[in-house]
Amino acid sequence: MSSDGCPVLIVLEFLKGFARDKMCGKCLPCMFGTAQMVDVLERITNGKGEEEDMALLDEISSSIVDTARCKLGKDAATFVKDSLSASKSEYEEHIKDKYCAHKSCEIIVNYQINPEKCTMCGACKEVCSKDAIIGEKMVSYLSDNKPYYIKNKKCTKCDECLAVCEAGAIEIV
Structure with a gap:
């Protein structure tokens, strides 16, 4: 950042x-x-x-x-x-x-996955080297699919997940 x-x-x-x-x-x-x-x-x-x-x-x-x-x-x-x-x-x-409008102050910025935008493709989890993203790929025949989420205490804010999320579901808040 x-x-x-x-x-x-x-x-x-x-x-x-x-x-x-x-x-x-x-x-x-x-x-x-x-x-x-x-x-x-x-x-x-x-x-x-x-x-x-x-x-x-x-x-x-x-x-x-x-x-x-x-x-x-x-x-x-x-x-x-x-x-x-x-x-x-x-x-x-x-x-x-405790908010940075420019999303530049790393300590007070968090990443989150917007469940309404998340396609549950798993690309973000695959690139996360710190295992900060939790969830499983969508299985079409299951009704209890849960969207991915980010454990901010593990997240290093490396932006790798942002780069691979084609749905734009990862947001900086």
């Missing part, structure tokens, strides 16, 4: 890259503040965000803008502030609903 479109994940990946490649490490507010923001954003994208996390991100980024020595640190913090204001609803969805 990629961060395509998810502002929370985009900011997280940006800050990780900034901390790894661009930060000079001479300015304590920037160095510690960025690390704190990464921790908070990881918590949010992992479905463990709390309501006060948005205020905390705003406070940390404001502090960095006010105290960082270089323009690069100030710009990174401003990027976080801008994302918070422009994408407030998406941050709130991640925190309150």
